[in-house]
Amino acid sequence: MNKSDIITHIAGQLGYSKAETHRLLDAWIEAISHHLAIGDRVVFRGLGSFATREVPGHRGHRPADGQSLEVPPRRQITFRPADGLRAAIRERPR
């Protein structure tokens, strides 16, 4: 399922036009991205919460040849699914 599927889905469900839905969705994406970029934790009800975490730089090695490398510190996005989402997934047959 990709973005356009989602848009179609939402548009159908809410009766909005696809273009409008697209804009609304983009507004969400943009806003969430923004908050993540400035370090906020974004709690999206029903979906989960997104947050960033700092990964300190460390010494690692390149898997291919084992060469030792310095891995720079970076920031990572973490996602923790909401209970509702987890519950829904739990039902999914394997």
Next chain:
Amino acid sequence: MNGRVFDGQIARAIAPDDRAREERLKATARALVTAVRDGLVRDGAVRLHGFGTFRLRPVAARRGRHPRTGEPIDIPAGWRVMFRPAKALRERIEPDQAPALPIGEPHASREAMLAASAAAAAHNTGRSAGRIPAEGVASLRPPEPERAAAAAMPEAKLSVQGPIPAGPGSDLEADSRVTRSPAALTRARAANEPPPNESAPIEPGSVETPDVPSEKASATPARRSGWRSALLILLVLVVLGLAWLFRPGPPPAPPVAEEPAPARPDQASAGAVNGGQRAINRGEAGPAGTRENSATDTERTSATETGIAETGAGETSTAETSAAEPSAAEPSTAEPSAAEPSAAEPSTAETRAAGTDTADMGSAGTGTAETSTAETTTGKLESVADGDRLDETPVTGTTAADAPDVPAPSVGVRTTARIATPATGASAEAPAGDSAPAVVSEAGDAGTGITATAQGATADTADTAASQGESGAATSERAATGSGTVAEDAANMGVADGSPYFSGRDHTVRAGDTLWDLADRNYVNPYYWPHIWNHNGDIANPDRLEVRQGLWLPTLEGEPQALTEADRRSIAEGYLRLYRFFLEQGDANPQYALVGVRYFDASVMPDRLRGTAAGRPGDTLAAAFHARLEAEFPLE
């Protein structure tokens, strides 16, 4: 901030004053949740372009232990929801990623952000908003208008980064509020809804939903076709113009650099048309005088001479073009005779094409060429010299004049001279053929007629002149260049007296001030901030204002109601300057600034840049930003 933000708050922030939209956003959020959930259950993966991918990862059955009792428990196989952020998002949160700013927003502290970012997630809240992914335009999700809006909006609302929030009250505060006219409010509201809801026909189904799309869609093609035709016309004109240029002309009249003396009288009058704005530019450009010849009613062309311009004649208002024109042109010497007159009447078509511009990154000038046309026979070439105040160089403009006798249609040429040093006005005539020597003159750039850019050199004015001269073999006028002094001053001064923007006021920068905020407080819209920058040539970096630094806050002529052409032009120039600044800074997506240029006054856009990503109609990013601007700041 570094707190926790809930979806409801976000919705409110995105659509601060728009209840309906807020509701729609919320409904979208709910629907999104179910869509993602269903998608995960059904396909095991949901991909949201520009954001990330949710994917289910199988987790094998395992044996765990009860946390309290320690007794072993069998945990059945299941799924774990994984989220992998999209590249755009990853880059955006990357600490050392150059924080891109929301379109026009001067973010005060890029450096600061860079420095601070690594350590503190805290970051500078407000400003990092609309960050643009490094990959540039292409990668950028087509930020739908909304998105763009969101970029700017959220922080505006959420993170109060008000410049000195306290806004030491003072006059500023007061003023600013005043300017927030109802119109402004409306706009603000509109902001969220990029495309105005009320306009187009609605899609079936959507109740309060925007019809925007349709409207937008229709508009775009129109715009596009308009552009095309304009370009076509321009092209034809250019060809004719060139043909005419290269044909042997009468001996160029020695241009006399005359006294610039005559001050440009009435810019005001010109105001009606573009003249005014032209004038302004000129004014800004340098301490030069501006002179305009306007040919036909519609068009305005102004030749401005900076520095010593030859004729300082004022610009003539359109109506009496004919009369005016002569004056303008003539003074310049040479044989004004033919040219003007002709020009005058042909009037007709004016195409405002854009001139080409040439200068390196930025030289800005583009000319608008207007042509008066009618029959080709008489042509009038008008040239505008526009000193553009480029980044910091002072400018002197030069101009070429026009040609009398020739049949050619007139082509307006606008030249920009970017001269750092003072030039002498006298430089005289440009013999027809020679083009500028040392200077960089790019003539005949791309599409337009001729643009000569003089760069840097001092005395080269002559050259410039020459170059132009070349153009105007026939022509006689030449450009004079004014002397540039330090750019800033020049610019400022020029502004001060040359343009309609003599009104305004001084402002002393206080801690926390940003151009964006100042614009927000002084004008109807913060997106007009480049106007301030454009009139404060000494600000090299719009992100860095020094406390106690003096600023000139020019008024916007048409402010409470609508922007005048001059206003738009000034703003556009500011955006162009921003573009150059971005380039210098190595910004990932400098083109973004061009959207502002294009929007406020496309004629300012250097030709060279026209085809660039943001400059091409149809480009998604450009279209998005454009739509947003349109929605937020309707010009008409």
